[in-house]
Amino acid sequence: MLHEWVTSNLWCRAAQDARAPPRGGTAVMVERAGPDDGAVTGHVFVVRSSVEGIVCDDLVVSTDGRGPAGVRRSWWTALGWASEADRSAARPEDARGRWTRLASSTGVEPGRWLLAVGSRQSAGPSWVADGVREVLEAIASQSAEHLTPGRPRRVAVPVFGVDGGGLDGQRGEVVEKLLEACEDAAQLHGLDVVIVARAASDYSALQSLRRRAPGRGLAKHLQEDARRLGDLALRGQLALFMGAGTGVAAGLPLWSGLLARLAEGVRIPGGAEALGRMNPLDAAEVLRRAFGKASGETRSLGERVADVISTPPRFALSHALLAALDVGNAITTNFDDLYERAVESATGARPRVLLPKGEQPEGDWRQWLLKLHGDASEPDTIVLDRRSFVRYDAEQRPLAAVLQATLLTRHLFVVGASMNDDNVIRLVHEVAVLKEKRGGKAELGTVVTLQDDPLSADLWAPELRYLAVGGAAPAEETDDERTARMVGAARELDVFLDRVAQHAARGTxxxxxxxxxxxxxxxxxxxxxxxxxxxxxxxxxxxxxxxxxxxxxxxxxxxxxxxxxxxxxxxxxxxxxxxxxxxxxxCTDAGSGVPGRPDRGRPWSP
Known part of the structure; x- marks a missing residue:
């Protein structure tokens, strides 16, 4: 079966670049060759999630005219407050006009900002939007030294003013003005702004507004593919397959980092460097045997892997965007629970998780997630070393059948996974042959990659369609140039997923x-x-x-x-x-209405 941590060098390098310390200051605006208009600046993302859940550089929550004292309890978690004492201890680092920047408590959390939206009874949606413009302009003026080089500053904002701000009855105007303000900031200041909608109705309205506007930031063929995949999700015909590339932005280790962490304190000939040159399954097998020989060592390989994976405090933007597709069937080779948390943040319930040694009792059966190689919360289910993989094919064949059944009944959308595992090749080709014999279409899914790879595309055609969000690698480039190119491609993937989610959302x-x-x-x-x-x-x-x-x-x-x-x-x-x-x-009549979007029925997905 697929091995989660054996991802392509593209995903691995992009992850390293995303976590590398900046080499000096970087400009807030990112300018590089764009797909259509020659430059890419900021972008507005829309997710249904929670502000505290997503990896970002800065976050903004609402208050009234009292600063920290006016922050509602529902925002405390986002600001790192667990009690009234934490709120009382919060100190403004800067405050001007309607915004306040809180002093950092740990030095590693996102920048925390407050925006006053609830102190004027007569204030309307435009007043709220003006405040959003003010705080985003202030955020854009901050130092960029701690940011990920090569991508715009990322700011998470909620839908302001609809709860304590008293504008619940004017939600339509609020989301429209908010979207305009965020798009202005994205273009003027080069920010990536993530609008986080807690309510399904706000999310639906925002996506409906975005579909009316011309698409920006993607090449024409990518826009067409985004619509195709979004329509499949809306009709209940899309399934997800997720690999390591979806988790690295949340801080999870790469394969080499996982090996190095696992090898700490254990004597291995040649050390972690020698392990890195081995086949990943063989390297894990060497570690498993070394642990068994170590005196006083009682923890299994799975338990050590669980310790390394731990629980990242926030999931990546890509997790939130994939959760927004609302697919019924998902498969992953990851050990973490980031996707499950993103789904729970969006829908209120985690998907039911299927594991090599049985299912987890919790979760909503309307959505299920097959974790082919186990879960860090249950270390005895982790499949990592050579022995486990040999036994896996003999003992867990029904799980492979689930993957094949998904290929037969859904279009598989592959994100963040390398497709070079022999077992996966065999499973995909078996399904393709079966469909061809019955006169069905050979195309089983779409694989999105960071870099154009014609050889892999030819290898998998016609079973899997390869879709590159980045261009081909130049014949020669420096490490810094490759870093900028790969980080840019990883951001393009987020923009692409955002467009897919936009088309997958109902606007009714x-x-x-x-x-x-x-x-x-x-x-x-x-x-x-x-x-x-x-x-x-x-x-x-x-x-x-x-x-x-x-x-x-x-x-x-x-x-x-x-x-x-x-x-x-x-x-x-x-x-x-x-x-x-x-x-x-x-409401004033603006003349002729925007043509409606025809309703597309969505079959129930088990």
Whole structure:
């Protein structure tokens, strides 16, 4: 089977570059050859997650006019506060206008910023957006010495003002103004801004707005592939296969780093350098045997691997973007739980995890994750050394069958994994031959890579389609040039995944939720949406008290699955007529409406 830590040199080097200390200061704006317009500056990402969960350089949360004293408890975790004492001990390092920068408590956490949005009762969405512009401009002016060389500064911001700020009934205008402010900052200051939406309805509305605007930052063929993969996800026909490349941005060790850490304190002829020259499975086997010979050593290889992996405090942006695809089936060779945490942050529930020695009891069966090589939380399930792999094929063949069944029934989207393992080649080709004999299409999936690799593309065609987000390597380049190129390619992958997630998101919350009525420009469309919201409130009534409550509940679930979470819909439908009437009276008609996006049915994915 695939070995997670045997990733391509491209992924490994990109990860090393991302964690390497800066070689002097770097400009905030990153300028390099772009796909279409000659330069790439900042980008706005949208995820459904939590601000405290994502790896970033800076984060912003809301407060009122009292600074740290006005921060709501829901933001304490993002700021590293566990108690009232922590909040009382927080000290501003700088404060101007409506923003405050908190002093660092450890020196390693993201820059922590506060934005006052809740102190003016008469303040509207534009006032909130003006504050966002102010704080992003201030962040862009900070020193870049600690940043990852080669990519823009990354800032995580929530949807401001819709909870304590009192603008819940104007969510449509809030998300529209917020998106405009973040896009302005991305272009003017070269920032990568990550808008983190907690509510499914906010996420849906943001993605609907983004689909109306022309795409930026990707070559035309990548935009087409992003739409293709997003449409597959929306129809429930996409499955994920994730390798080590998805975890390195969160600080997980590379294969060489894992070997070196495992070899600490154990006598190995030639040391870690000699291990690095061996086949990875053989190197792990050498370590397993060395541990068995060491006096007083009682921990297994799996337990040592679990110690090295530990639990990174934050998942990478790529995890949040992949979680946003909302696929029912996912497969990984990783030992960590970063993807599971990203899914939980987005949906409120982790996927059910399948392991070589059985399934974990917790998790939502509507989404499952097959961990082919085990989980760090259960060290005895970890498959790493040569002996384990030999036994794996004999004892865990049903797990290989799960991968093949996924290839037969879904389009496999491969991210962060090298495709050079003989077992995987055999499994893929077996499925391809079966489909060809039955007259089916040979293409089974898409592999996204950081660098153009024509040989690998030819090797895997037509079973797997290779898609490179970066160009081919030049004949000659310095280490620094390669560093900049690979870090840039890794960021291009994030931009590509963001575009895939944009097309995979449903935008129907704009129609079902009266709080977003300002986004509907056409009067006739707005009236129809009003009736749709009315319909949901009637269905909800009969689902709780009607003679056929169970049947009505199915209808209600269908409406909620199209327009956001049940909680979002319930909050929106509490007083739909009053809210819609208010919005209809205050929203101005902008002329002809933007053409609607046809609804695409999504089969349930087991």
């Amino acid at each position: 919350a704009t129609l079902l939720d009266p709080r977003y009525s300002a986004l509907i420009r056409d009067d006739d469309e707005r009236t129809t949406a009003h009736k749709l919201a009315q319909l949901r409130s009637w269905v909800e009534k009969w689902a709780t008290s009607g003679q056929h409550a169970d049947d009505w509940r199915d209808v209600l679930d269908a409406l909620d699955s199209a327009g956001g979470s049940s909680a979002d819909s319930q909050a929106a439908s509490a007083a739909p007529l009053k809210t819609w009437s208010l919005c209809h009276a205050t």
